[in-house]
Amino acid sequence: MHETTNGHLAKMKVALPLTSTANAETSVEPSLEVDALPVEYTLPLDDHRVPLNPLLGQSLQIEFAGAIHCTNCGRASKKSFSQGHCYPCFKKLASCDSCIMSPEKCHFDQGTCREPEWAEQFCMTDHFVYLANSSGVKVGITRGNQIPTRWIDQGATQALPIMRVATRYQSGLVEDALRQHVADRTNWRAMLKSNAEAVDLAAVRDQLFEQCAKELAELSDRFGLLAIQQLDAADTLEIEYPIIEFPTKISSFNLDKNPLAEGTLVGIKGQYLIFDTGVINIRKYTSYQIDFRH
Numbered sequence: 001m002h003e004t005t006n007g008h009l010a011k012m013k014v015a016l017p018l019t020s021t022a023n024a025e026t027s028v029e030p031s032l033e034v035d036a037l038p039v040e041y042t043l044p045l046d047d048h049r050v051p052l053n054p055l056l057g058q059s060l061q062i063e064f065a066g067a068i069h070c071t072n073c074g075r076a077s078k079k080s081f082s083q084g085h086c087y088p089c090f091k092k093l094a095s096c097d098s099c100i101m102s103p104e105k106c107h108f109d110q111g112t113c114r115e116p117e118w119a120e121q122f123c124m125t126d127h128f129v130y131l132a133n134s135s136g137v138k139v140g141i142t143r144g145n146q147i148p149t150r151w152i153d154q155g156a157t158q159a160l161p162i163m164r165v166a167t168r169y170q171s172g173l174v175e176d177a178l179r180q181h182v183a184d185r186t187n188w189r190a191m192l193k194s195n196a197e198a199v200d201l202a203a204v205r206d207q208l209f210e211q212c213a214k215e216l217a218e219l220s221d222r223f224g225l226l227a228i229q230q231l232d233a234a235d236t237l238e239i240e241y242p243i244i245e246f247p248t249k250i251s252s253f254n255l256d257k258n259p260l261a262e263g264t265l266v267g268i269k270g271q272y273l274i275f276d277t278g279v280i281n282i283r284k285y286t287s288y289q290i291d292f293r294h
């Protein structure tokens with residue numbers, strides 16, 4: 001290890017490299033399967049950007065230096081609330097309200113939104129309901145500009161948008177109907193241990209639309225056909241991750257108990273770094289000031 005970068009942890013940035021589909025089409029060879037390239041991960045540490053894929057197979061250290069600074073206001077906080085906030089910001093920000101996790105509880109219409117202007121931009125805007133395969137099929141919701149980031153953050157190997165709706169609240173109601181028939185959680189241990197078996201997500205979509213026809217029709221009646229749209233013909237996105245070796249048993253580093261996480265980086269999936277010695281959920285330590293050594 002010869003390089004140390006100091007800064008506050010933040011969610012890893014992800015990018016899907018373009019595949020060489022164009023080459024495959026123009027090739028005179030009979031169509032060979034073109035392997036998708038893995039997600040490219042970058043770790044932001046304040047103003048630094050550390051490309052992580054080149055570090056696969058290398059020894060790394062992440063050492064918590066002891067300070068947590070709120071991702072919103074910068075004040076020092078003994079604990080991190082809601083992924084990197086101080087307690088006052090956690091109580092004040094609309095993005096930390098429980099309706100963000102449970103959008104069917106949106107209370108914007110009651111006039112009690114913590115930050116109506118923020119909500120206009122983040123909640124009262126088009127959302128997608130999707131199926132993703134991370135540790136089996138699950139349903140989820142996301143804003144359009146978070147595709148495919150949201151899927152990658154969950155470690156999904158396949159994802160398919162199945163509905164477009166006009167607000168976050170509506171996406172919550174749709175999700176509520178669909179999760180009577182399909183999971184809405186990822187089993188993160190299973191997600192880290194292997195890639196889930198491939199599933200025909202379009203077939204699952206068609207079956208769900210049938211099973212939930214009544215509920216979806218009611219939502220269309222309530223909000224209008226333009227607000228609640230089924231997407232019958234979207235393509236399933238296949239996602240590859242940079243992984244040399246899957247862990248056989250999962251142990252998690254906990255920087256609050258032991259400030260040093262170290263090992264050989266053998267993979268990256270979702271927002272987890274997989275070391276030969278254990279895994280660490282980078283998102284959980286948002287706003288922790290660390291030394292990153294490689």
Ligand SMILES: [Zn+2]
Binds near residue numbers: 070071075086089
């Ligand atoms: Zn704060």
